[in-house]
């Protein structure tokens with residue numbers, strides 16, 4: 001008799017006023033980072049911000065390329081830069097938002113599968129949850145308390 005696993009994924013759905021001060025700062029930086037996106041092909045501007053354990057904030061944006069697959073999403077641009085510059089500092093929060101170039105309102109950008117995999121790698125490496133705060137529909141926010149909630153059944157180095 002087959003068994004079925006029910007996977008429970010937790011997501012906090014937050015009004016702007018319900019963000020913590022640190023979350024507010026990180027989301028604000030993600031919004032500013034979207035302005036730096038190099039996205040001449042999609043005109044879809046994505047901003048990411050990382051809060052480190054020492055309170056410092058770093059930003060990233062999507063970087064496109066005429067050879068389309070050579071570009072990189074905002075989340076991985078930010079994560080790789082932080083890992084390169086601060087390899088031993090834990091990441092306390094990743095905030096992501098987006099907007100279309102022609103519009104000023106921020107819209108949801110759910111991280112792609114490759115970005116979730118990269119987030120999962122760094123969460124695993126730091127042995128501590130890496131919460132992810134995403135712009136959600138209707139001006140709300142989604143707070144995932146762990147990357148594992150964004151990417152269940154993750155492939156990790158433990159399998160190698």
Ligand code: THU
Pocket residue numbers: 039042044046061062063064071072073074075109110111112115
């Ligand atoms: N993009 C991101 O930067 N992050 C996401 O979470 C989704 C997609 C970028 C890649 C590309 O530059 C543009 O958005 C359109 O796909």
